[in-house]
Amino acid sequence: MTRKNQSQLDHTLRERALKLFPWVCAHCGREFDGKTLHQLTVHHKDHHHDNNPPDGSNWELLCLYCHDNEHQRYHVADSSAAAPTIHEPDRPSTFTPLARLGDLLKRKP
Numbered sequence: 001m002t003r004k005n006q007s008q009l010d011h012t013l014r015e016r017a018l019k020l021f022p023w024v025c026a027h028c029g030r031e032f033d034g035k036t037l038h039q040l041t042v043h044h045k046d047h048h049h050d051n052n053p054p055d056g057s058n059w060e061l062l063c064l065y066c067h068d069n070e071h072q073r074y075h076v077a078d079s080s081a082a083a084p085t086i087h088e089p090d091r092p093s094t095f096t097p098l099a100r101l102g103d104l105l106k107r108k109p
């Protein structure tokens, strides 16, 4: 039931956005008409779908491809900020330079 309400909401939201803005992708500038209009989607600039100001200032019309890219960029930036030490973990507590030095000395003739 909530799912249906959500899709109905999206539908009217999109129609409102299509009345407000020219049918052009805001990123690649591709133009749309009645035949291709289904490829034009409403993107929320702040990624909050509940933020729908009546003047459409949080909306952007994007084609399917640019919309995908936009969300991928967002997710990549999000995950790298959340886990900055995913490559090369720094663990000074298990790093034992003296033990390695000992190994090096033993190998010397």
Ligand SMILES: [Zn+2]
Residues within 6 Å of the ligand: 025, 026, 027, 028, 029, 030, 062, 063, 064, 065, 066, 067
């Ligand atoms: Zn586009």
Ligand SMILES: [Zn+2]
Residues within 6 Å of the ligand: 042, 043, 044, 067, 070, 071
């Ligand atoms: Zn979006």
